[in-house]
Amino acid sequence: MRIFDLETESLRTLNKMLQAKVHDTNQAHWQIENPKGGHAIAVGLDAFIEVTVIGSAGYYCGGMNKKATINVQGSVGPGVAENMMSGKIVVEGDASQYAGATGNGGMLVIKGNASSRCGISMKGIDIVVHGNIGHMSAFMAQSGNLVVLGNVGDAFGDSLYEARLFVRGEVKSLGTDCIKKEMRPEHLAILQRLLEEAGANCRAEEFTRYGSARKLYNFNVDNASAY
Amino acid sequence: MNDRDKSTSPRTVPIKSSNFSDATNAEIRRAAATGIYDIRGGGAKRVVPHFDDLLFLGASISRYPLEGYRETCETNLTLGTRFAKKPIHLDIPITIAGMSFGALSGVAKEALGRGATEAGTSTTTGDGGMTEEERRHSRTLIYQYLPSRYGMNPDDLRRCDAIEVVVGQGAKPGGGGMLLGQKISDRVAEMRNLPKGIDQRSACRHPDWTGPDDLEIKILELREITDWEKPIYVKIGGARPYFDTTLAVKAGADVIVLDGMQGGTAATQNIFIEHVGQPTLACIRPAVQALEDLGLHREVQLIISGGIRHGADVAKALALGADAVSIGTAAMIALGDNDPRWEAEYNEMGTTAGAYDDWHEGMDPAGITTQNPKLTGRFDPVLGGRRLSNYLKVMALEAQTIARACGKSHVHNLEPEDLCALTVEASAMTQVPIAGTNWIPGKKTIK
Numbered sequence A: 001m002r003i004f005d006l007e008t009e010s011l012r013t014l015n016k017m018l019q020a021k022v023h024d025t026n027q028a029h030w031q032i033e034n035p036k037g038g039h040a041i042a043v044g045l046d047a048f049i050e051v052t053v054i055g056s057a058g059y060y061c062g063g064m065n066k067k068a069t070i071n072v073q074g075s076v077g078p079g080v081a082e083n084m085m086s087g088k089i090v091v092e093g094d095a096s097q098y099a100g101a102t103g104n105g106g107m108l109v110i111k112g113n114a115s116s117r118c119g120i121s122m123k124g125i126d127i128v129v130h131g132n133i134g135h136m137s138a139f140m141a142q143s144g145n146l147v148v149l150g151n152v153g154d155a156f157g158d159s160l161y162e163a164r165l166f167v168r169g170e171v172k173s174l175g176t177d178c179i180k181k182e183m184r185p186e187h188l189a190i191l192q193r194l195l196e197e198a199g200a201n202c203r204a205e206e207f208t209r210y211g212s213a214r215k216l217y218n219f220n221v222d223n224a225s226a227y
Numbered sequence B: 001m002n003d004r005d006k007s008t009s010p011r012t013v014p015i016k017s018s019n020f021s022d023a024t025n026a027e028i029r030r031a032a033a034t035g036i037y038d039i040r041g042g043g044a045k046r047v048v049p050h051f052d053d054l055l056f057l058g059a060s061i062s063r064y065p066l067e068g069y070r071e072t073c074e075t076n077l078t079l080g081t082r083f084a085k086k087p088i089h090l091d092i093p094i095t096i097a098g099m100s101f102g103a104l105s106g107v108a109k110e111a112l113g114r115g116a117t118e119a120g121t122s123t124t125t126g127d128g129g130m131t132e133e134e135r136r137h138s139r140t141l142i143y144q145y146l147p148s149r150y151g152m153n154p155d156d157l158r159r160c161d162a163i164e165v166v167v168g169q170g171a172k173p174g175g176g177g178m179l180l181g182q183k184i185s186d187r188v189a190e191m192r193n194l195p196k197g198i199d200q201r202s203a204c205r206h207p208d209w210t211g212p213d214d215l216e217i218k219i220l221e222l223r224e225i226t227d228w229e230k231p232i233y234v235k236i237g238g239a240r241p242y243f244d245t246t247l248a249v250k251a252g253a254d255v256i257v258l259d260g261m262q263g264g265t266a267a268t269q270n271i272f273i274e275h276v277g278q279p280t281l282a283c284i285r286p287a288v289q290a291l292e293d294l295g296l297h298r299e300v301q302l303i304i305s306g307g308i309r310h311g312a313d314v315a316k317a318l319a320l321g322a323d324a325v326s327i328g329t330a331a332m333i334a335l336g337d338n339d340p341r342w343e344a345e346y347n348e349m350g351t352t353a354g355a356y357d358d359w360h361e362g363m364d365p366a367g368i369t370t371q372n373p374k375l376t377g378r379f380d381p382v383l384g385g386r387r388l389s390n391y392l393k394v395m396a397l398e399a400q401t402i403a404r405a406c407g408k409s410h411v412h413n414l415e416p417e418d419l420c421a422l423t424v425e426a427s428a429m430t431q432v433p434i435a436g437t438n439w440i441p442g443k444k445t446i447k
Ligand SMILES: Cc1cc2nc3c(=O)[nH]c(=O)nc-3n(C[C@H](O)[C@H](O)[C@H](O)COP(=O)(O)O)c2cc1C
Pocket: B041, B042, B043, B097, B098, B099, B100, B103, B104, B125, B126, B127, B144, B166, B168, B169, B170, B235, B259, B262, B263, B264, B265, B266, B305, B306, B307, B308, B326, B327, B328, B329, B330
């Protein structure tokens, strides 16, 4: 394991080292100390490495991640795992706005709560939040799965496309074109697998599924007020 | 007057309202019948102050010209000198604007790449991601980072030559996009990660940042992902050019792309295209002023777009302080869009060459704004590329001709003092005096 101290070395050096592909084979493990809420930590990784951040990170931690596993032992600022392609990012604390925004793949786990716009425009990522999430979450979410063990704020799933949303707690209000849907066996199976992968100790049966009513898919004047 | 006189005495001729013109009334009836606003492609069709309202003075006794074809007049430029490790070098100050694969066919994108490369300039991706065709055929490819993030991925980010963060577009500052279901082929759907055949809405704001302070961090992230190699452009619509330029520069932009209201779009509400944003002509001086106030004019480069048609427009934009211009509509026309050779087919669709703008319907007979293989099969990307490169070279030569006539050994040496304005409006907007006077509205007269 290599320890990297952001107090004595620069962000540029850190990301450059983490992005170097030599780690593809030897499964290196990195520990980042003194992140102190810094932005763009461990972004653009593209190798099967493990990175542990000791403390809290700022904006876009793990942005555009591919393959790597990142564990943040603290909280993160806006846009954690934004546009992630693959790999796994686990945040032990809370996440600010836009967690997992536009993510294409991989898994994002938030052990605490996430703020507003969690999973906005998600395109295939799986997001599991152990706590609650804020308003306008899953706005225009295209595909992937968003799992929330706690409660959800206003306008959930507004203008939703094909993403699947699973909530155990209460949803304050649903956004335009988002509706409650039947939980079929295939959904239970997907959800159970995600819960296990995210280390969540609960059963898929406790959740409600939400999805798109698909009424906004093709322009219709009678829905004009919803556009 | 008695009844008999009435029939023979002169009558007021029927006068149509200029306010309620035939076109306006037809649009009211269309809206009443369908309940849908008019969506179309292209830029503003109305007349607004434009480059035609400026003229070059040329050389005389006080300034002497350069010999055409003998004395050199350079057109090359470098973009992204502020922070990027690998700035962009172009032979001519005319670039190809971002136009999405989805709106345009794969072959049209390829032709744009071929033409730009032959002419020594760059081309740009668009909403919908980067295609193999355009990467392969573009020596210099600018990769757009848009609110929708359709097709966005770190590999393409690393294989582009510069990144353009799109905040807005001149045709629709403050608006998002819409690609109607008819144009969503399997390939388009897959690149955008959405089901086939549904309308694809593009958001008007970025999903993970708002405001200049966030933008600064977003730019930091993009630089960190790409090893600080790539120039970062920020594209803004012509809304508040002074402040938007200032804020984009503050956020760390290497290059500002400023698109005036005449700028084309693939598909937007007609009302948005015609009524939102400032004319290109009005945007340039405030943006240049912002750069000068920051002490960064020429250090942060300015690319102007929206209604550029020929070398005189290029020269005028440069004289007002831009470093380069960008073209969308004109490039499409060079490729063969709206060509009279397809007149019969335009007529069948109830339109005519020069007016065809229902690009979102995907029926383009020229094979440019469609995904229908029958139609795209008509388009030859090699020939299209050749035509575009010819046109780009002509524009560069035209700009050189004017620059030489003004005594400049580089097109960038053109300056506002080489111009006069034909209208009060153009004068006020560009701070260039009205022809025959030394008067600029709102300025003290200088002798
Ligand atoms: C068919 C078409 C598609 C376009 N797609 C995009 C796009 O994806 N992203 C973008 O920033 N601008 C897009 N634009 C706007 C152009 O980048 C550019 O700002 C504009 O065309 C410049 O004005 P001009 O058409 O008068 O040259 C598009 C324009 C056209 C005509």
